[in-house]
């Protein structure tokens with residue numbers, strides 16, 4: 225069965241392609257390589273011993289999207305990762321984010337809904353909750369006004385899909401709200417490849433550990449948390465990738481009573497920035513050079529998932545600990561810096 229993975233050369237996309245191929249699916253990747261490299265295909269092949277079909281297409285080009293679906297009439301499901309995802313950049317360049325994250329979703333759905341019985345998985349984010357009032361965060365926690373155009377594109381994306389499913393029962397869709405993905409495939413054949421200075425905590429930690437960065441700046445330790453630093457739910461990217469396969473299989477089997485569902489995808493555990501640093505020091509045996517600096521604007525204090533819905537309905541649960549995820553991130557960092 226042929227599955228389209230947009231953004232399939234990216235961090236979460238590539239790990240999902242591996243899990244799909246390991247589960248016997250035929251994968252077609254669309255990626256514009258603006259934030260990824262074709263070399264990732266070699267890593268995917270090294271792990272799953274299968275080479276996915278790859279087409280370099282910019283999904284903002286509506287005609288190219290239409291032409292793709294004319295050539296691939298046997299696609300049964302789509303997992304849509306392709307999007308711009310840097311929160312800070314989205315504040316500087318809102319129109320680029322609305323064009324790249326919204327127009328592309330619309331062009332994809334226009335093609336997909338022209339066919340019967342299509343499954344669609346959307347890469348969403350816990351960002352839609354903003355600072356939730358209660359922990360752990362459930363799927364029915366209110367979606368709050370987005371703190372960034374990036375977060376807004378995820379909220380708008382979910383609404384576009386929900387509105388489309390309402391009028392098209394042939395479209396079966398799930399939005400997966402990721403918490404904080406981290407780590408790399410244990411084979412160290414694929415992993416996170418941040419371009420430039422990493423915005424996210426874990427790649428900055430491992431780049432500091434390997435000597436690429438002098439020092440990690442911890443953005444504030446005066447938050448109302450046990451150790452004063454922000455708390456997040458860090459999930460191993462392979463656990464996250466597996467959640468996509470399970471969600472897809474739910475749709476392909478027609479097991480979803482509504483044709484649109486939302487699931488939180490996290491571990492259900494919260495870890496503070498200092499706890500993540502301790503995890504790195506434990507698994508690497510190295511002391512991390514860091515200093516406490518001012519808070520980063522837009523940061524929420526605490527976010528970790530209530531994973532009951534995914535556990536019970538998808539039958540999926542994250543299996544890796546923070547240390548296991550951190551070890552995979554560290555192994556990957558050392559491999560790519562060799």
Ligand code: WQD
Pocket residue numbers: 309311349350351402403404405423424425426428440441442443444453454455456497520523
């Ligand atoms: C985590 C914690 C920082 C860097 C973002 C997006 C979210 C998703 C994941 C795409 C925070 C602290 C960070 C650093 C630090 N992206 N930190 N020093 O902000 O929770 O989520 O990435 O889907 O949508 O919002 O992740 O890794 O940037 O920050 O102290 O150099 O680490 O303040 O408390 P975040 P993050």
